[in-house]
Amino acid sequence: MVFRFRDYTTCLSEFEHAIWVKCPRCDRPVLSRCLDQQTTWRIACPHCSYTKTATRRAKQKPMPWWSDDNWWTEYRKYNGAVDPLFGLPLWLQTPCCGETLWAYNEAHLDFLEAYIRAPLRERQGTKGNHHGIAIRLPRWMKLAHHREPLLKGIQHLRDRLPEP
Numbered sequence: 001m002v003f004r005f006r007d008y009t010t011c012l013s014e015f016e017h018a019i020w021v022k023c024p025r026c027d028r029p030v031l032s033r034c035l036d037q038q039t040t041w042r043i044a045c046p047h048c049s050y051t052k053t054a055t056r057r058a059k060q061k062p063m064p065w066w067s068d069d070n071w072w073t074e075y076r077k078y079n080g081a082v083d084p085l086f087g088l089p090l091w092l093q094t095p096c097c098g099e100t101l102w103a104y105n106e107a108h109l110d111f112l113e114a115y116i117r118a119p120l121r122e123r124q125g126t127k128g129n130h131h132g133i134a135i136r137l138p139r140w141m142k143l144a145h146h147r148e149p150l151l152k153g154i155q156h157l158r159d160r161l162p163e164p
């Protein structure tokens with residue numbers, strides 16, 4: 001049986017409700033959790049009790065952090081592997097194929113793995129959401145000869161997943 005990847009509607013924002021980031025105080029993993037209708041996120045580090053809250057207005061794009069020089073500095077420093085609210089480095093990131101492979105959480109890893117494993121990827125009709133991640137994934141993640149290193153990278157990130 002050939003597995004076909006058909007999910008072209010999942011958006012990155014669907015994984016934003018819980019993002020593993022590196023605590024800026026103790027460098028350990030902490031969840032950035034969405035508290036309400038995708039407007040308020042909160043970090044409460046269980047290791048060092050660092051707390052911070054960030055908000056963004058619903059449907060506002062670009063997000064406030066994007067207009068902040070510090071956010072962009074962090075974004076470039078980590079090759080894009082920062083969270084969209086606090087600009088903190090993602091916990092789940094690893095060098096891969098000369099780029100940075102990153103994910104927000106376990107569900108995001110599952111999604112990426114399903115995409116990378118699928119030998120056939122088809123786009124159904126015209127219903128596909130052009131904001132869907134599968135279409136917007138960078139080219140290097142779509143190259144067949146990167147499949148094995150990408151799957152290794154994903155396994156490495158799974159090993160980094162903190163206990164829930």
Ligand SMILES: [Zn+2]
Nearest residue numbers: 023026045048
């Ligand atoms: Zn901490």
